Amino acid sequence: MCGCRQTGDGGSPTAGLTHQDRRTVMNPMDRQIGKQQRIRMGMAGGLILLFALGMAIDEADFLGSRHTSATAYLQVYSAFLLMLVYIVPFSLLMRRLCRRYKLSGFEMLTAVACGAFIPAAFAGEINDGFTSMMKQLMGSAYSDAWLGSAETAIVEELLKLGTAALLLYLFHRKSRPSYLITGMCVGMGFQIEEDFSYITDSGFKHVNAAFPAALDRIVGALGSHWAYTGVTAVGLYLIVSASSGRNKRKGLLWILLVMANHFLYDSPIGSVPLFSALLAAAVVLPVILLLKTDWSMSETEMDAKLSHSYAQSIAGEGRPMDEVFNDLKRDLK
Numbered sequence: 001m002c003g004c005r006q007t008g009d010g011g012s013p014t015a016g017l018t019h020q021d022r023r024t025v026m027n028p029m030d031r032q033i034g035k036q037q038r039i040r041m042g043m044a045g046g047l048i049l050l051f052a053l054g055m056a057i058d059e060a061d062f063l064g065s066r067h068t069s070a071t072a073y074l075q076v077y078s079a080f081l082l083m084l085v086y087i088v089p090f091s092l093l094m095r096r097l098c099r100r101y102k103l104s105g106f107e108m109l110t111a112v113a114c115g116a117f118i119p120a121a122f123a124g125e126i127n128d129g130f131t132s133m134m135k136q137l138m139g140s141a142y143s144d145a146w147l148g149s150a151e152t153a154i155v156e157e158l159l160k161l162g163t164a165a166l167l168l169y170l171f172h173r174k175s176r177p178s179y180l181i182t183g184m185c186v187g188m189g190f191q192i193e194e195d196f197s198y199i200t201d202s203g204f205k206h207v208n209a210a211f212p213a214a215l216d217r218i219v220g221a222l223g224s225h226w227a228y229t230g231v232t233a234v235g236l237y238l239i240v241s242a243s244s245g246r247n248k249r250k251g252l253l254w255i256l257l258v259m260a261n262h263f264l265y266d267s268p269i270g271s272v273p274l275f276s277a278l279l280a281a282a283v284v285l286p287v288i289l290l291l292k293t294d295w296s297m298s299e300t301e302m303d304a305k306l307s308h309s310y311a312q313s314i315a316g317e318g319r320p321m322d323e324v325f326n327d328l329k330r331d332l333k
């Protein structure tokens with residue numbers, strides 16, 4: 001019998017190594033983790049900076065002229081209460097979805113706030129700059145109703161989607177429901193800020209116009225930014241999680257279709273009630289179908305998927321097992 005004494009490490013990969021050797025082995029992993037943490041810290045700092053800049057830019061949307069009286073402010077701001085018609089149902093829906101998919105309510109509130117003060121603020125600045133530039137270049141040939149609507153749709157959807165993507169990365173969210181719900185919250189924040197700015201813009205010019213403006217915004221709230229960004233976020237999920245080019249193309253198509261819908265809604269076509277209703281239905285219906293989709297995977301289904309993938313791996317067929325595990329982990333987060 002061998003007289004060698006077994007160490008407490010047993011079959012550990014680092015058994016028999018000195019402390020310095022173990023540090024050498026673990027250093028690459030530590031560096032990788034440290035690098036990811038530094039990236040997230042940098043992105044979090046950038047998010048805070050953009051949020052602060054957005055608040056400074058959006059401040060003007062809530063202020064009247066120097067001579068606006070306190071009474072006028074109260075009359076205009078009281079019209080904001082009408083927005084509760086869609087804010088309250090949306091909040092109840094988010095509460096239910098957060099419980100269902102075990103998402104953080106704080107994260108969703110953060111998404112709403114970021115949607116209100118990041119894409120909304122910078123989209124307004126970009127849209128104004130684009131309009132000014134195109135009028136100088138094209139003169140009277142420039143049509144804000146068509147070309148301006150196309151630019152607005154592209155810029156706003158990209159900014160909202162970028163904000164949602166940044167939040168999803170910071171929150172370590174990788175599942176389809178988290179993409180959809182985070183996108184919906186970012187879009188709702190954008191929608192609330194935009195509606196408030198329309199109300200104040202009309203109300204501070206003519207106080208009696210505040211409530212009609214609020215009612216007009218409520219009418220268009222059904223198929224608006226909350227649905228746009230929810231669908232584009234799922235499109236982004238299909239792109240980043242796709243194992244085939246087909247799903248990537250499908251995700252890109254979803255994003256482009258939302259941009260087209262947004263463009264048509266802002267164009268003269270959207271002023272026709274029938275077309276406006278059709279465009280709203282076209283973007284809300286996918287959200288309903290996505291919410292009704294059962295994204296959970298039972299233990300039996302998971303075992304079957306793992307067994308099938310393992311058999312394929314042994315036979316040298318199918319995807320590598322690490323890709324299968326990554327997909328499963330993504331669906332569980």
